[in-house]
Amino acid sequence: MIEQITLRDLGVIARATLPIGAGFTAITGETGAGKTMVVTGLGLLMGARSDAGVVRSGADLAAVEGVWLVPTSGPVAERVADAGGEIEPVDDAHGELYLARTVTAEGRSRASVGGRSAPAGVLSDLADELVVVHGQSDQLRLRSAAAQRDALDRFGGQPVTSALAAYAALYDDVKTRTAELDDLIERQGERAREADDLRAALADLEQVDPQPGEDAELAQRAERLANAEELRLAATLAHAALSGDDDAPDIVTLLAEARRALERAAGSDAALAAHAATVEDLGYRASDLATELSGYLADLDESGPHELAAVEERRAAVGAIVRAHGSLEDALALRENGALRLAELDDDGDRVTRLGDEIAALRAELDAAASVLTAARAAAAERLSTEVTAELRALALPDARVVVAVEPGTATAAGRDDVTILLAPHPGAEPRPVARSASGGELSRVMLAIEVVIAGTGSVPTFVFDEIDAGIGGAAAIEVGRRLAALARSSQVIVVTHLAQVAAFANNHLSVVKASDGTVTASSVRALGGAEREAEMARLLSGLPDSEAALEHARELLSLGSEPAQA
Structure with a gap:
């Protein structure tokens, strides 16, 4: 979980510290105030390619620092230790991990993991365990076929898990014995x-x-x-x-x-x-x-x-x-x-015969296990398709349809199935891979629908959504907010938004405001509450933070947004 992010000389941001915390954090602000720089900075911390263009005009370098609360044992701790870094203990099970990245005006980049210099690739490795970003740059969690298959397997639960374990054991056995037989035959002379x-x-x-x-x-x-x-x-x-x-x-x-x-x-x-x-x-x-x-x-x-x-x-x-x-x-x-x-x-001759017979018997068992795994995945895919499609209707994509296709593929230790998440954005459209069939805003909503449906089945603790509300408003925006709040019950959720209907459901509301000189300074990022939050919500609704009508509407939305937290 991200506790805090500090940005220096990144885009229009001179210096800003964002306290994040658990649950649902909404980040709002005027157009051009640098809200999306938060996502850009987070991308740098997660190993994204450096670009001199992110350095604020007149500055020598841009810097991003982040503090994560992570388990003191497990994949993250192991990777940090491999890189020579340290996690500062907080309690018996958790500690704080400090990550940093700098980019010079010439485009050179440096990274730090747990207080030690490290290649940016280490940040990329940690990103797989720490953060999922869905945004305008199409940084898809499910961008690879393997990731889509793994997501389906997690959603499928015990039936798929058991079938996969049985198949994998047989696959390894066949592979081991086949290698032994091939070696015998190859080295007979x-x-x-x-x-x-x-x-x-x-x-x-x-x-x-x-x-x-x-x-x-x-x-x-x-x-x-x-x-x-x-x-x-x-x-x-x-x-x-x-x-x-x-x-x-x-x-x-x-x-x-x-x-x-x-x-x-x-x-x-x-x-x-x-x-x-x-x-x-x-x-x-x-x-x-x-x-x-x-x-x-x-x-x-x-x-x-x-x-x-x-x-x-x-x-x-x-x-x-x-x-x-x-x-x-x-x-x-x-x-x-x-x-x-x-x-x-x-005994080589007899061993060749015995191994051949054993492999043939194991292959028959493997074929049966593969069929069981495919059937379990197909059943899970049908349920996942139905549930995600239902979510899309509430996210202002009433005609969109998601199809999770399970098709024959190359045999590996993970089975013989290729899993692809497809989207048909409107009736009559041929379902196509989701990354190629949705616009930026639609893509974020599709990914939100998928994440909500499979929430609780993965290990990644933080989700970041940028421009998830593009092209929607009214009741659809409220439903987006509800689902983000639902996802935040099991994971940390960070959303950059311009809609009050979405921000209303956040338990942590941050506002990014430009100073008079057009920059974002340390005092320009504020955690909002009470009257300040109502005023920001009113501004989002009408552009007028002092409008009584807008303020009344803001209070109504905040009351509505608090309902999931009370449930």
Whole structure:
């Protein structure tokens, strides 16, 4: 909901602040006072193309600022956050969103969203959620076929919503399975080659049967066998030094002698007993090491050139596996899981058949769901056509007829229907798309009729109508006012009007007045009430704000206009 709009150097407006608020706001004023500049400024805030022609003569730039009351969660808040802006919290659920737009005299434009500079496209994105403008420039909410279809679906309620949900689920299922089938068929050759390669790789793995860590273990064994003589010499010398078999002194014998010498002298000094124990432990360890070296030499003696050849042959086989798969771990993983992948690839033929059967069955269900959706839309379209046409009779378009056509179209996730809102402005006229068959004033009234009929079914909180009263007066204008007031019960409504019969139904009446120099200044926009509003209504009725007859008529209209609010 718009709380306030401020305009600076826009058209004839030098500076003006418009407090809007909830409900129905009527904006009136003398011809040329700049009423429609309000709509122009709002359009700039909603991302409309900038035009240097809107800048007031002599000014460097025009500026428009707006304050919206918006939910702190949902599409608007998400888009603002994406743009880097912020919403100022007001309560737990709502906050104020500040939007701004400037246009220089050279036509350059800048936009601000929630206090941060942003492309004008962000304003356009927000406009879809914030405001609907119907005016002389034909800024139609329902300008696209998709928007017209969505409006019909909202009006259709639960029958259409349920049918659309069922259809959309089936459509997505068919699309997913069809994509899977197309991929299978397109990649049949590639998958067949993958299966052959995988089969060969598994056969090699089965033949070689590598074990975890075997490549490293074989490398160690090959290194040992290749240097067996050097290892034998080193182990033999070490064994002889520890425990020799000849008369040469060895470590074990020398440690035994050292232990005995210390034990003999320990009686004179107890400290030597501890040293004797240490030497005894060294003797045991040296003896154990000598035994181990003896075993090591025995193993080397059993190895020979034939074993080295066998190890190198095994290394070659395992190495080929490693090179083929990148690592032994990857090869072992393939051996673990490859059979499942091969079974999947070998099943391609059967899968193609199964998927084809499943898709055929789903398409039959989809056809049935599409028919149900079309029938629900057709029923809703008939009701919408009847109700909007009835509204038009009260809006000074007694001979006009609206037809909501539901015709076969391209299949999408939203169904197989093209929805078009058509207007036959008079008997005998062929119904044509509403944007091409109505004048500016008629178009606004047609859109008002549609908005009133589907009021409460959409999420856009604000409607703006400009020149909705063109070409009407009297009782028809009163009915326009009534319907605007009805729409304002569920949404914020802003109307630029020159008819007292329309303005009478507003709960917020703003007047735009030119100053003596022809400009609109900060003091030129006033919220009217009491005698001031009666005088403005009288001026609208007769051009004479002081005419007693006009004032009496104004009071009568204001009394009439208050009735919907009391209902």
